[in-house]
Amino acid sequence: MFHYLKQIVFEVASYAVGPPLLLGIWQFKKLPAAGRLISIHLLFAGLTALIAELLWYYRTNNLFLLHIYTVEECGMILWFYSHMFRGFINQKVFLYIFLSFFVFAVINSVFFQSLTQNNTYSRGIEATIIILCAIGFFYKMLSETKIEKPEQSPYFWFNTGFLIYFSASLLLFTLSNYIRGVQYKQLRHDIWTLHAFFSIVLYTFIAIGLWKWRKR
Amino acid sequence: MEMAKEVDIFFFLFAGTLGMITLAGGVIAFFMVYQRRLMRKQGELHEMEMKHKEELLYSNIEMLENERKRIAKDLHDDIGHVFSTLSWRLRQLDANSGKEEIATILKDAQDLISTGVHSVKTITHDMVPYGFEIFGLITAIQNLCDRAMASGVLDINFEYTDSMSSLSDDACLNIYRIIQELISNTIKYAAASRIDIQLAATPNVLVLNYNDNGKGFITEEGIKKRKGYGLSNIESRIHMLGARHTYTTAPGKGVQVEIIIPIKDEHGANNHTGSSGG
Numbered sequence: 001m002f003h004y005l006k007q008i009v010f011e012v013a014s015y016a017v018g019p020p021l022l023l024g025i026w027q028f029k030k031l032p033a034a035g036r037l038i039s040i041h042l043l044f045a046g047l048t049a050l051i052a053e054l055l056w057y058y059r060t061n062n063l064f065l066l067h068i069y070t071v072e073e074c075g076m077i078l079w080f081y082s083h084m085f086r087g088f089i090n091q092k093v094f095l096y097i098f099l100s101f102f103v104f105a106v107i108n109s110v111f112f113q114s115l116t117q118n119n120t121y122s123r124g125i126e127a128t129i130i131i132l133c134a135i136g137f138f139y140k141m142l143s144e145t146k147i148e149k150p151e152q153s154p155y156f157w158f159n160t161g162f163l164i165y166f167s168a169s170l171l172l173f174t175l176s177n178y179i180r181g182v183q184y185k186q187l188r189h190d191i192w193t194l195h196a197f198f199s200i201v202l203y204t205f206i207a208i209g210l211w212k213w214r215k216r
Numbered sequence: 217m218e219m220a221k222e223v224d225i226f227f228f229l230f231a232g233t234l235g236m237i238t239l240a241g242g243v244i245a246f247f248m249v250y251q252r253r254l255m256r257k258q259g260e261l262h263e264m265e266m267k268h269k270e271e272l273l274y275s276n277i278e279m280l281e282n283e284r285k286r287i288a289k290d291l292h293d294d295i296g297h298v299f300s301t302l303s304w305r306l307r308q309l310d311a312n313s314g315k316e317e318i319a320t321i322l323k324d325a326q327d328l329i330s331t332g333v334h335s336v337k338t339i340t341h342d343m344v345p346y347g348f349e350i351f352g353l354i355t356a357i358q359n360l361c362d363r364a365m366a367s368g369v370l371d372i373n374f375e376y377t378d379s380m381s382s383l384s385d386d387a388c389l390n391i392y393r394i395i396q397e398l399i400s401n402t403i404k405y406a407a408a409s410r411i412d413i414q415l416a417a418t419p420n421v422l423v424l425n426y427n428d429n430g431k432g433f434i435t436e437e438g439i440k441k442r443k444g445y446g447l448s449n450i451e452s453r454i455h456m457l458g459a460r461h462t463y464t465t466a467p468g469k470g471v472q473v474e475i476i477i478p479i480k481d482e483h484g485a486n487n488h489t490g491s492s493g494g
Binding site for chain 2 (some may be wrong): 019060069131135136141142147148150151160163164167168169171175178179184189190194
């Protein structure tokens with residue numbers, strides 16, 4: 001039973017990016033800049049997942065994709081938050097954070113965690129940055145008190161999705177390299193099932209956010 | 217052994233992830249609850265503000281209506297009376313009227329016209345203070361003080377810095393009306409023997425200090441009671457000026473009012489000091 005459940009989660013996770021991606025493409029023109037950034041990121045995430053599947057099919061190590069995806073994801077989400085924090089935090093701050101992260105990620109991939117390994121350090125740092133941004137964004141929303149019902153705001157859903165996903169994945173990202181041996185195969189599978197579940201949560205929340213825009 | 221280690225890592229990861237999720241959930245729940253509470257508070261504040269604005273609006277309308285009634289009454293009682301008497305006197309003139317009678321009627325008519333002119337001046341003076349447009353705010357306040365002191369029971373000391381030129385006519389008229397209302401309240405309710413008025417201008421603000429040595433009142437009760445007696449009028453004018461005010465009073469301690477009026481003009485104030493009355 002549990003095995004089937006895990007199988008379902010894995011299967012669904014592969015296609016979870018689909019609905020928000022379609023919503024993003026469908027209404028791309030009428031989306032504000034922040035929404036467009038999320039849509040572009042979804043497109044990138046979808047393409048990465050597709051290439052990863054293909055490489056997996058041909059039994060080729062696809063972990064280098066994760067190294068590229070991590071930098072792209074962090075960059076796009078920071079760009080998204082630079083729009084969210086406009087008038088609150090200087091946009092250059094986000095650029096500097098991204099550039100620092102980019103340098104760190106490159107150094108990590110070249111010297112510490114090669115392209116055939118999980119880039120857990122970069123993923124961990126990325127998750128921490130996004131968690132801080134998400135908490136900061138809630139603080140900003142509270143201090144502005146502009147939105148009466150936050151659940152009506154697309155940004156609330158994006159932010160909540162990021163906070164839940166990166167909070168839940170922080171330890172998984174950080175510790176995944178410690179369970180690389182053959183003996184941890186089952187454990188690794190369980191952990192990545194958990195990660196797949198939170199990916200579904202993230203993409204569902206992004207889809208809800210984009211759906212809210214459709215109603216505007 | 218390996219199995220035990222795997223279970224350890226799994227539980228560590230599971231518990232850690234659960235902990236992180238709980239924290240994230242806590243942040244989101246806190247945000248939702250706090251946001252709703254903040255919005256509710258803001259709504260209440262907004263409602264109170266709207267209610268206050270509504271009260272000020274009603275007070276303005278009432279003030280306007282009272283002013284219209286007063287003008288109508290003055291026109292009816294003074295000017296109307298003058299014209300009806302004049303008309304009655306002139307109707308007494310006919311071809312058979314003697315020279316002496318004509319002279320008397322014309323003299324009466326002349327007197328009535330003088331009375332009418334005087335009445336018109338008095339009525340218009342109440343609408344816009346005499347000399348206000350030509351001589352400015354200071355002279356108008358000085359005249360106001362002189363008239364209030366004419367009874368001999370009240371001593372008014374008016375001090376000012378000579379820099380009112382940067383204020384608009386509307387602002388000056390509002391300041392004049394506020395002082396007029398304050399003096400009127402002192403005369404009506406305070407049983408005071410002395411009033412001190414200071415108008416001090418700085419480059420950015422004009423500070424009006426008004427003190428009387430009357431019987432004062434308990435602030436909140438008195439303010440509520442007197443809302444209908446001109447305090448609303450003062451408050452709505454303060455609002456129009458975009459000014460801040462503090463009202464300090466206690467039984468037996470007189471009334472002290474400080475009104476800080478922003479000066480929108482960018483030119484600096486010219487602080488020559490003058491004084492009047494006292």
